[in-house]
Amino acid sequence: MIFDYYLLLDIVLAITLISALIWLLHIRRYLLKRNSELDKEIQRRIQAEKELFKNERNHSKLVHSIGEGIGIVDGNEVFNFANKAAEMIFETEEGKLTGRSVTEFLNEQEIEKIKTGTDNRKKGLTDRYELNIVTEKGNTKVIEITVSPNIDENGNYESSFGVFRDITDYKSALIKLRENEEMFRTLLNNAPLPIFYKSINGKYLGCNEEFEKFIGMKETEIVDKTVYDLAPAELADRYKEKDMELFKKGGTQVYEWKAKKNDGSVRNIIYHKAALYDYLGNITGLIGAIVDVTELKKYEEMLELKQAELERSNKDLEQFAYTVSHDLQEPLRMVSGFTNLLKKKYSTQLNSEALSYIDFSVDGAKRMQEQIQGILAYSRISTQASEFENIYLNEIIQHSLKNLSVAIKESGAEIKYGQLPRVNGDRSQFISVFQNLIGNSLKFRKEGFVPEIVIESKEIQDLNKIEISVSDNGIGIESKHLENIFLIFHRLHSQDKYPGTGIGLSVVKKIIERHGGTITAESERGKGTKFRMLLNREKK
Incomplete structure (x- = not known):
């Protein structure tokens, strides 16, 4: 019996030990599984923290790289956060704007404005307004702010989130634009001519007071009207045609047409128009002035x-x-x-x-x-003029010198000229011109001096003309007499000393004018005389 008891006890103990072992194995398996899950959870959390850090870093980079200022301000108007753009606007050192009050950069009037804005945000309202600030470096700026309230989970106002940008240059440009507009309007209304301007669709955008008087309507009545609202169709058709031509070609336009005045009369008008352009070079309209030439x-x-x-x-x-x-x-x-x-x-x-x-x-x-x-x-x-032809001035001068050969030989004169151009004119009359001018130089020579006569030419490109000059070293002419020397029968010397009729220079002047030219004289007493003739170039 005792044997059986111990045997039973051993069996029970063995069973208990086996059960405990099995339980421990289960416990171990559970713990191993749980440990694996914990490892995964830890790895997940580590990864999540890495992602969160990465996102926060990217968010920080994004906020600081934005060109507009971003700031968070508490209820006392103190910056809790400011990005780099905000620091640049307020001209503070990096990281030095956070912790400072907005009011440090404002005058009393602007402080009242921002306090009113804060009261609105505490009511949950979003504001947009402009502020004049004085930066850390003492510069005055204008900033535009858009501010929204930050509300906590209990619905209470916590802080303000603001986005602001520097609009100083924009405001300056706006002021300049308004000044220019005012100057333009002043010039427009003080111009003596009627002036108008239109959009590319042909509608009037505005006009000056003279145009109002001419049409007999106020500017407010003219704006948004077309030429067909202001003029009869037979006149308006021409206006529209010319406007479309200007819109197509650009530049400027001048033409003559008619216009009906406020008294009902039809006037002869010269229109001066110019295309208007935007900053991209696209035609946006036109401006025009009218000149009444009736x-x-x-x-x-x-x-x-x-x-x-x-x-x-x-x-x-x-x-x-x-x-x-x-x-x-x-x-x-x-x-x-x-x-x-x-x-x-x-x-x-x-x-x-x-x-x-x-x-x-x-x-x-x-x-x-x-x-x-x-x-x-x-x-x-x-009365006995010849037809114009292209003539060589060198041949003309040679002919003139041949006619004056006796006087030239007697005086021993030296006459210099190079290659001269061709001109369009009357051959015989040009011989008369040079014969008179060279003859005068021979006649009015200084005693004891060999007469020197120089004939030159030069082109006047911008006038499409040529200048021919004949100069000498003779007795010269007093400046007070220069205006009268071309008058017919006008003489400066006695017949005994210098014989002649006083008609030669009058003939020269009339011939030059017949050829569409002009002649002038330059001289001083005792210093010779120079005649300048301005003539048309040779016709090709």
Whole structure:
């Protein structure tokens, strides 16, 4: 029995030990499984913390890289956070804006403004307004702020989240733009001409006071109207056509048309228009000014009539001068001839006084004949002119020098000229021009000096002209006489000292003017004279 008891006890103990062992194995398996799960949870949390750190770092980079200022301000207006852009706007050192009050950068008026804003945010409202600040470096700036409230989980106001940007340059540009607009409006309304401007769709955007007067409407009535609202269709069609042409080509435009004035009259108008462009170079509209030339055209018509009458009168006078001077030559020849015959036949019977009277008569008749021949030459410039042709000035000068060969030889004159251009003109008249100018240089030479005459040319590119000059080293002309030397019969010296008719330079001037040119003289007494002729270039 005892044996059985111990055996049973051993069996029970064995069973208990096996059960305990099995339980421990279960416990171990559970603990191993739980430990594995804990490891995974720890790894997950570590990874999550890494991601959170990474996100926070990226968020911080993002916030600090944004160009606009970002800040968090508590209820006392103290910065709890400020990004780099905010520090740049307030011009503080890096990290030095956090912990400082916004009010440090504001005047009293701006502080009241921000306090009102804080009261609104405590009510849960979002604000947007402008602030004038004085930065850490003492610079005045204008910033635009958008501020929203931060509310905690209990619904209480905690702080303000603000985004702000520096708009100082924008405000300055806006002020400048307004000043320019005001200056433009002042110039516009003080301009003596009616001025208007339109959009590219043809609607009026505005005008000045003169345009209001011309049309008989106020600017507020004109804006958004088209030409068809302001003018009859037969006039408006032309306006629209020219506007479309300007919008297509750009630049400027000038044309003549008509306009109906507020009194109902139709006026002759010259339109000056220019395309308007945006900053990209696209045409956005036009600006135009109108010049009323109605009265001017009437004067032009009257002037044309007067000019025609004057031309007829001049032609009649030239013909009359030609006829009279031609017809007077024969009687003068008779006077001169019979006076010489009288002297020859009765010289032995007349005393010296009578003979001198006869000489005076012959000399007077001779000078009268020279003047008549001068008048004939002057009148022939128009009455017996030749057709224009392209002529070589070198050939003209050679011809003139040949005609003056005796005087040149007697004076020993030196005449210099190089290669001269061709001009379009009357060949014989140009010979007369150079013969007169060179002849004057020979006549009015200084005693004891060899006459030096220089003929030169140069191009005047911007006028499409050429300048021909004839200069000498003669006795010169006093400046006070320069304006009168081209007048017909005007003389500066006595007939005895320098014989002549006083017509030569008048002939020269009339010939040059007939060729569409001008002639002027430069001189000083004793320093020679220089004549400048401005002529049209040769026609190709």
